[in-house]
Amino acid sequence: MLSMKHVSKIYRTDLIETHALSDVNLEVAEGDFVSVTGPSGSGKTTFLNLAGMLETFEEGDYLLDGENIKGLSDNRLSRLRNEKIGFIFQGFNLISDLSLYDNVEVPLIFRGLNRAERKKRIEASLEVVGLASRMRHLPNQLSGGQQQRVAIARALAGKPRFLLADEPTGNLDSLMARQVMDLLQDINKKGTTIIMVTHDPELARRANRNIQILDGQVSDIQQSQLTDMAV
Amino acid sequence: MSELIKQVLHSLKHKKNLNILMVFTIAIGIALMTTMMTIAHQELKISLPDKSDNVHLIMLDNRELDAPVQEVYAMPRTTYKDVENIFSSNPGTLNLVRLWETRFIAEPEELTVRPMRLNASAVNNQLFDLMEMPFIYGNAWSLDDQKNSKAVIVIDKTVNDAFFGGANSVGKRILIEKKPMTIVGVMDISVHPKRFQNRNFSTRRNDQAFIPYTFALENNLNRVARIACPKNQTANNRLYRNNDVAGLKASECGFEVLWAEFKDKKQSDAFFTWLNAYAQKNKEMGRFFQDKIVYALSLSQMMAFYGDNDWTQTLAMLSYLLFAVCIVNTSGIMLAKFQSKAKLVSLYRALGATKNYIVKIHFFEVIIISFIGILLGLVLSKLGLHIMYEIARYQSDYLSDPKQLQALYSIDWNMIIRAASITTFSVIAAGIYPIWRISNLAPASQLRGA
Numbered sequence: 001m002l003s004m005k006h007v008s009k010i011y012r013t014d015l016i017e018t019h020a021l022s023d024v025n026l027e028v029a030e031g032d033f034v035s036v037t038g039p040s041g042s043g044k045t046t047f048l049n050l051a052g053m054l055e056t057f058e059e060g061d062y063l064l065d066g067e068n069i070k071g072l073s074d075n076r077l078s079r080l081r082n083e084k085i086g087f088i089f090q091g092f093n094l095i096s097d098l099s100l101y102d103n104v105e106v107p108l109i110f111r112g113l114n115r116a117e118r119k120k121r122i123e124a125s126l127e128v129v130g131l132a133s134r135m136r137h138l139p140n141q142l143s144g145g146q147q148q149r150v151a152i153a154r155a156l157a158g159k160p161r162f163l164l165a166d167e168p169t170g171n172l173d174s175l176m177a178r179q180v181m182d183l184l185q186d187i188n189k190k191g192t193t194i195i196m197v198t199h200d201p202e203l204a205r206r207a208n209r210n211i212q213i214l215d216g217q218v219s220d221i222q223q224s225q226l227t228d229m230a231v
Numbered sequence: 232m233s234e235l236i237k238q239v240l241h242s243l244k245h246k247k248n249l250n251i252l253m254v255f256t257i258a259i260g261i262a263l264m265t266t267m268m269t270i271a272h273q274e275l276k277i278s279l280p281d282k283s284d285n286v287h288l289i290m291l292d293n294r295e296l297d298a299p300v301q302e303v304y305a306m307p308r309t310t311y312k313d314v315e316n317i318f319s320s321n322p323g324t325l326n327l328v329r330l331w332e333t334r335f336i337a338e339p340e341e342l343t344v345r346p347m348r349l350n351a352s353a354v355n356n357q358l359f360d361l362m363e364m365p366f367i368y369g370n371a372w373s374l375d376d377q378k379n380s381k382a383v384i385v386i387d388k389t390v391n392d393a394f395f396g397g398a399n400s401v402g403k404r405i406l407i408e409k410k411p412m413t414i415v416g417v418m419d420i421s422v423h424p425k426r427f428q429n430r431n432f433s434t435r436r437n438d439q440a441f442i443p444y445t446f447a448l449e450n451n452l453n454r455v456a457r458i459a460c461p462k463n464q465t466a467n468n469r470l471y472r473n474n475d476v477a478g479l480k481a482s483e484c485g486f487e488v489l490w491a492e493f494k495d496k497k498q499s500d501a502f503f504t505w506l507n508a509y510a511q512k513n514k515e516m517g518r519f520f521q522d523k524i525v526y527a528l529s530l531s532q533m534m535a536f537y538g539d540n541d542w543t544q545t546l547a548m549l550s551y552l553l554f555a556v557c558i559v560n561t562s563g564i565m566l567a568k569f570q571s572k573a574k575l576v577s578l579y580r581a582l583g584a585t586k587n588y589i590v591k592i593h594f595f596e597v598i599i600i601s602f603i604g605i606l607l608g609l610v611l612s613k614l615g616l617h618i619m620y621e622i623a624r625y626q627s628d629y630l631s632d633p634k635q636l637q638a639l640y641s642i643d644w645n646m647i648i649r650a651a652s653i654t655t656f657s658v659i660a661a662g663i664y665p666i667w668r669i670s671n672l673a674p675a676s677q678l679r680g681a
């Protein structure tokens with residue numbers, strides 16, 4: 001369902017050009033759970049941003065569900081992003097003055113769903129992450145793990161086919177990390193394709209496909225290689 | 232739609248203090264601008280706009296040959312002799328008006344209210360037609376009354392309010408320097424914000440009553456304006472002012488303001504041809520000395536001169552500049568506010584908000600802020616005008632007519648609409664750049680890292 005061919009991404013600043021990704025060729029099948037590992041600055045976030053159409057790229061083609069997204073209008077891209085993709089960002093990126101309910105509602109508003117439909121979905125997805133009882137709380141009234149679960153609920157509420165998670169456990173202790181991971185695995189089992197960036201080899205091993213990014217080069221690796229990786 | 236409103240409100244809540252700062256910046260800008268615009272507008276407002284080109288101040292320069300060169304505006308008033316001659320043989324005018332100022336104590340016949348000191352003028356009855364004077368009660372006096380020096384008077388609404396509580400006083404009498412005068416008309420002179428009829432264009436004090444000039448002469452009411460006598464007669468000045476009417480009539484001292492209103496160019500040409508001939512004839516008789524004797528200024532020319540108030544113009548310019556500064560400042564604050572939301576907006580974009588949606592949210596935010604700013608600005612304008620009014624009252628030692636001043640310093644709705652549209656336009660213009668900046672943020676560009 002996701003297919004990248006010869007995709008490159010270069011960041012140009014006044015002083016230097018950074019080849020954040022070069023010649024990425026990758027197919028991700030429906031229902032996959034892909035882990036992405038690699039050292040800091042290697043291009044993991046860049047890769048997720050491209051996959052999520054948050055950034056444009058210069059070279060190559062990217063087909064999402066068979067649709068080439070190159071040259072699509074900003075409107076169309078926003079729509080695709082909203083409908084097909086759920087994001088879990090590096091850092092929770094919750095809106096601090098909105099309740100959990102309102103946080104989860106944001107992407108549904110952009111989708112243009114009516115109030116009743118939104119309510120149904122918000123409650124359902126907060127239920128999934130086990131926070132339905134606290135939906136009137138503000139994010140800072142929750143623990144880090146709970147906040148990350150809200151971020152997951154927000155990503156799930158739109159019923160995306162595709163979940164992109166950038167170090168969803170990065171800010172959590174190992175117990176909470178494991179809980180979040182369990183949650184993601186459940187979601188994957190119900191049919192959502194997941195691409196997850198992580199520094200933790202143990203968590204990466206729980207995915208059913210592992211790719212590694214080194215200096216902008218994307219490649220598949222074996223689970224056994226994961227431990228050797230300097231992270 | 233209600234979601235959009237929710238988003239706008241959420242956006243407004245972000246950095247609330249900046250909203251207050253923007254609202255005040257806009258409001259102060261508007262208040263300064265409308266206050267100054269209103270004052271400038273009122274001061275530049277033309278009296279009798281429909282016929283100001285056809286109403287002329289007539290002056291005859293009777294000064295000695297060695298008199299200094301001077302502006303037309305400062306030419307002497309006209310002598311009794313000349314005014315009489317012009318009245319008796321002029322070839323035709325729509326209105327020919329003579330006027331000089333007087334001041335007297337007025338009191339009602341029964342001493343029920345306090346006496347008032349009135350600014351008034353001695354005039355012929357064509358003045359009312361020339362000034363298109365609105366009458367609340369009654370009319371101008373008749374030509375017969377005028378010929379017979381009847382004790383009649385036209386008083387202003389303000390005087391009628393004070394003496395008769397606003398009731399119809401036509402036919403009643405008031406005492407002028409203890410002489411009973413019959414009221415024939417109550418006028419509303421406030422339609423004329425300036426006292427142009429005596430050449431002064433004062434915005435502080437207007438005539439509060441008019442009496443027939445014939446009565447004024449016969450009863451020797453004092454003449455309060457300048458009496459311009461030739462050098463050899465200046466000694467009599469004081470005498471002419473208060474006592475010696477016969478002497479004044481026979482003298483070469485100018486004290487009358489003379490206005491002529493013409494039907495058309497043909498009529499005015501004929502009049503001036505005749506007047507020039509008259510002046511030449513009198514020069515031969517030794518009454519005039521200058522090469523050019525006849526001077527005339529149309530009311531519109533005089534307005535342009537008296538309206539060209541440097542102080543007002545400068546302040547108006549300054550207020551425009553300040554307004555511009557306020558708008559630029561607003562734009563800056565808005566940019567700061569929107570930029571501080573960059574992280575939130577890029578999150579919105581990442582979650583699927585379109586550029587248009589971001590533009591919409593912030594556009595409505597700008598509209599709301601400017602709307603509140605404009606409202607507050609109007610309130611401040613009203614306050615500003617009131618302060619200007621109080622200052623003007625103070626400057627005139629509280630002797631000015633409050634009604635006349637009030638009219639001058641009251642909000643002019645045309646002005647407000649103009650100011651409000653200028654502001655709306657400018658604030659939106661001020662918002663364009665910040666909105667453009669915020670809506671062009673790349674999605675998630677601010678989300679990398681924690």
Ligand SMILES: Nc1ncnc2c1ncn2[C@@H]1O[C@H](COP(=O)(O)OP(=O)(O)OP(=O)(O)O)[C@@H](O)[C@H]1O
Binds near residue numbers: 011012044
């Ligand atoms: N907007 C940008 N402008 C210029 N260079 C950028 C920009 N964003 C990222 N880069 C560079 O691109 C490279 C890849 O960055 P990226 O964020 O994808 O790394 P990462 O693998 O996610 O790192 P980490 O594990 O620390 O999150 C880095 O060298 C980074 O400095």
Ligand SMILES: [Mg+2]
Binds near residue numbers: 044045090166680
């Ligand atoms: Mg990263």
